[in-house]
């Protein structure tokens with residue numbers, strides 16, 4: 001086992017251009033720099049992420065972002081042991097920018113390049129700060145994904161259930177759009193919900209009480225959109241946001257409780273991790289915390305900065321892979337950009353639940 005590993009991580013799969021330098025020292029994580037440039041201003045007028053605009057914005061600032069991360073860490077490229085970049089899943093134009101930037105630096109510095117699955121980055125993100133040994137149960141709630149995954153170890157992911165239609169973050173974004181709250185929707189809905197009555201609207205709680213761990217948010221989203229048509233004042237909008245958030249909390253808490261009841265950690269402590277952009281939501285965190293406590297589990301949620309997209313989690317995935325020898329023999333230079341790249345390839349190919357698509361399952 002190598003004692004100290006220093007990795008530059010690059011993340012460009014959606015609308016954040018991010019670079020971070022991380023050192024893994026005898027298993028301890030030292031985050032030496034962590035730069036995140038959000039493209040919110042570029043996408044806000046369109047109320048969503050526009051792939052072409054994202055790709056151009058990444059291309060414009062990827063170099064500068066990497067330089068800023070290296071400077072903030074006080075290191076030169078010669079001090080790195082590897083470069084890791086998100087190779088998918090995500091918007092292909094953005095993924096290509098990060099991938100090519102990472103490969104070029106790795107080749108110039110004659111060090112390994114490690115292509116990282118963005119979802120593995122989220123799955124490992126709690127290990128950036130918290131004491132979070134394997135195995136743990138993970139609920140990954142982001143803009144495009146919503147699976148329950150059993151994380152057995154590095155590279156060992158088993159999907160237990162997921163959404164059968166929209167991801168939770170997507171539902172937040174669509175609700176915000178219906179209410180004219182702008183983009184991104186999640187934080188706007190959370191802010192608005194703070195002054196609303198969560199019992200004002202009886203929105204559906206899809207699939208609650210049914211067997212299995214799958215979830216559905218499309219019907220809830222449509223019910224909210226219909227209610228939004230009649231909401232004229234700020235008070236009604238706040239009530240809709242609070243009631244929608246309460247329905248999401250109920251669904252996630254009930255499914256999490258069922259997932260936890262079926263999950264055996266083997267070491268006496270059940271660890272339940274919630275990660276991804278939606279995990280930044282305080283009401284959802286509180287609901288999951290309560291569900292975890294009822295099941296005798298410990299909830300671990302990364303700080304909000306590392307719930308949304310960041311490069312620290314990509315650098316960590318790269319460093320952990322290098323430390324464990326889980327790297328491509330050809331240094332990853334031939335790794336393709338993959339718009340779709342399920343973490344758990346086996347279950348995804350047997351039962352693709354979220355957008356199976358022509359070229360395979362997305363999640």
Ligand code: KG4
Nearest residue numbers: 142143144169186187276277278281308309
């Ligand atoms: O993980 P992430 O940054 O990007 C993806 O990989 O998708 O997640 C972004 C999603 C968006 O849908 C955004 O609206 C949602 O996370 N989100 C939130 C909050 N902050 C971000 N949803 C609810 N409450 C929040 N505070």
Ligand code: ZN
Nearest residue numbers: 122142308309
């Ligand atoms: Zn993400």
